[in-house]
Amino acid sequence: MDAVSCSGVLPQMKLSGSDLSRSDHKFPIGRSSWRSIGSLSCNSSKGLRLVPKKLTVLCSASSDEMMFGVSRCDKKSPVGETFCAAAGVCTYGGTAVESHHSHTVEEKVGVLLLNLGGPETLDDVQPFLFNLFADPDIIRLPRLFRFLQKPLAKLISVLRAPKSKEGYASIGGGSPLRKITDEQANALRMALESKDMPVNVYVGMRYWFPFTEEAVQQIKRDRITRLVVLPLYPQFSISTTGSSVRVLQKIFRNDPYLSGVPVSVINSWYQREGYIKSMADLISKELESFSEPAQVMIFFSAHGVPLSYVKESGDPYRDQMEECIFLIMKELKARGINNEHTLAYQSRVGPVQWLKPYTDEVLVELGQKGVKSLLAVPVSFVSEHIETLEEIDMEYKELALESGIENWGRVPALGCTPSFITDLADAVIEALPLATATATPKTTSAVDHDPMRWAIKMFFGSFLAFFLFFSPKMLMAFRNHLI
Numbered sequence: 001m002d003a004v005s006c007s008g009v010l011p012q013m014k015l016s017g018s019d020l021s022r023s024d025h026k027f028p029i030g031r032s033s034w035r036s037i038g039s040l041s042c043n044s045s046k047g048l049r050l051v052p053k054k055l056t057v058l059c060s061a062s063s064d065e066m067m068f069g070v071s072r073c074d075k076k077s078p079v080g081e082t083f084c085a086a087a088g089v090c091t092y093g094g095t096a097v098e099s100h101h102s103h104t105v106e107e108k109v110g111v112l113l114l115n116l117g118g119p120e121t122l123d124d125v126q127p128f129l130f131n132l133f134a135d136p137d138i139i140r141l142p143r144l145f146r147f148l149q150k151p152l153a154k155l156i157s158v159l160r161a162p163k164s165k166e167g168y169a170s171i172g173g174g175s176p177l178r179k180i181t182d183e184q185a186n187a188l189r190m191a192l193e194s195k196d197m198p199v200n201v202y203v204g205m206r207y208w209f210p211f212t213e214e215a216v217q218q219i220k221r222d223r224i225t226r227l228v229v230l231p232l233y234p235q236f237s238i239s240t241t242g243s244s245v246r247v248l249q250k251i252f253r254n255d256p257y258l259s260g261v262p263v264s265v266i267n268s269w270y271q272r273e274g275y276i277k278s279m280a281d282l283i284s285k286e287l288e289s290f291s292e293p294a295q296v297m298i299f300f301s302a303h304g305v306p307l308s309y310v311k312e313s314g315d316p317y318r319d320q321m322e323e324c325i326f327l328i329m330k331e332l333k334a335r336g337i338n339n340e341h342t343l344a345y346q347s348r349v350g351p352v353q354w355l356k357p358y359t360d361e362v363l364v365e366l367g368q369k370g371v372k373s374l375l376a377v378p379v380s381f382v383s384e385h386i387e388t389l390e391e392i393d394m395e396y397k398e399l400a401l402e403s404g405i406e407n408w409g410r411v412p413a414l415g416c417t418p419s420f421i422t423d424l425a426d427a428v429i430e431a432l433p434l435a436t437a438t439a440t441p442k443t444t445s446a447v448d449h450d451p452m453r454w455a456i457k458m459f460f461g462s463f464l465a466f467f468l469f470f471s472p473k474m475l476m477a478f479r480n481h482l483i
């Protein structure tokens with residue numbers, strides 16, 4: 001197997017074995033170019049050879065493509081220890097480890113904000129859900145069953161649409177995500193301009209308009225010469241940043257112009273001081289609205305992912321989430337706020353086990369234990385969306401009040417909070433010099449060319465699919481969780 005090379009240590013950072021077990025530095029490894037899954041060794045520009053004990057190189061569920069995530073798995077502290085791409089900036093892997101660009105042409109810098117996207121009208125809900133469930137990073141079928149991805153997405157989206165529509169109807173008939181993301185894009189452009197960095201900012205959504213593909217076409221039309229990709233998810237997950245970056249990687253790799261554009265992907269930024277401080281500001285402000293602020297339980301509610309992502313596929317999401325909460329609480333303590341806190345995961349979908357504890361169960365338990373005041377803090381997303389406006393503000397609030405909690409509050413999403421936007425602007429500035437070009441030729445699998453192998457695959461796939469669809473467990477699961 002090929003070794004994965006990580007290089008480009010920032011000049012001000014001295015890297016050593018102990019640095020690798022810390023997680024407070026921002027960019028321990030600047031550039032990386034990954035060729036295949038396997039052993040990982042990191043070479044710093046100072047000639048240090050770094051071989052951390054145990055590393056997981058994330059691989060896309062859907063193909064041989066690499067995900068931009070590397071997580072360190074030898075957990076020593078409750079905050080988790082992720083580093084490399086998962087904690088800093090990673091650039092598209094390509095044939096060359098580094099490309100040193102000569103600056104003979106005038107730079108035209110672009111920033112691409114990646115987000116999930118949401119239905120704008122109730123009629124959009126089912127097709128939006130179809131796009132979501134058709135994503136092989138959301139519903140992860142074994143290779144043999146991949147041809148079922150779209151029929152299954154159609155089935156689940158049709159079954160789930162009525163329930164989802166109710167949710168979207170209750171928040172005004174559609175998702176506010178596009179509007180908020182556009183506002184964030186504009187605020188970021190202005191923040192960068194005020195830092196003497198004129199850029200074009202683009203918005204690329206994964207499952208609804210404006211799709212990532214459209215944004216990339218605009219980037220091409222604008223002849224952008226250097227690009228920073230900033231997913232609006234503070235923590236990395238295969239299902240969010242991973243999925244969006246996979247799409248982007250595919251487009252860039254196959255395009256002669258784009259594959260030459262140096263790109264820098266900011267995989268996660270939950271550990272940035274500006275973000276942590278902005279979150280602490282919002283929490284401390286909201287605590288003040290309670291009559292006895294010190295008695296309030298700070299309840300972090302993160303969007304869940306299926307447990308298998310973390311356990312089997314090495315998704316660093318849970319580790320990063322725990323570290324993020326640790327850093328926010330550390331910041332609050334430094335300000336003299338010593339409230340109790342807890343973390344739970346919300347919004348599970350489907351029959352499989354998701355990250356625990358579940359938000360709804362913890363709320364009931366807290367109520368039973370006698371907690372009277374609770375401040376909910378959505379922590380995996382930076383804009384208001386259906387899961388804050390409907391799930392937390394309506395469903396969970398009602399459940400909490402029924403369970404004995406008397407005083408309920410909720411911290412707003414960061415949105416366009418100036419300190420947060422300024423920090424994103426700094427993240428872009430730091431990422432810019434680390435950009436490298438793509439240029440990996442597309443490889444096709446043997447199956448694509450071999451009709452016999454294709455026929456065998458289809459035959460066994462259909463056979464297994466029949467049992468999967470009509471097994472009592474599957475039918476029960478649809479009934480209980482999707483409708």
Ligand SMILES: C=CC1=C(C)c2cc3[nH]c(cc4nc(cc5[nH]c(cc1n2)c(C)c5CCC(=O)O)C(CCC(=O)O)=C4C)c(C)c3C=C
Pocket residue numbers: 116117118119129132137138139160163164175176177233237239240303304305306349380381384385386387
């Ligand atoms: C960090 C954030 C998110 C993770 C991780 C995530 C994983 C994930 N989500 C689903 C299924 C659904 N998500 C839906 C909406 C939705 N998801 C996120 C964020 C994360 N998802 C957001 C911000 C939104 C809201 C968008 C909006 O319109 O406001 C939905 C649709 C809504 C509904 O019907 O409940 C589904 C379905 C899975 C399966 C998954 C991990 C595998």
Ligand SMILES: [Fe+2]
Pocket residue numbers: 303347
């Ligand atoms: Fe989701």
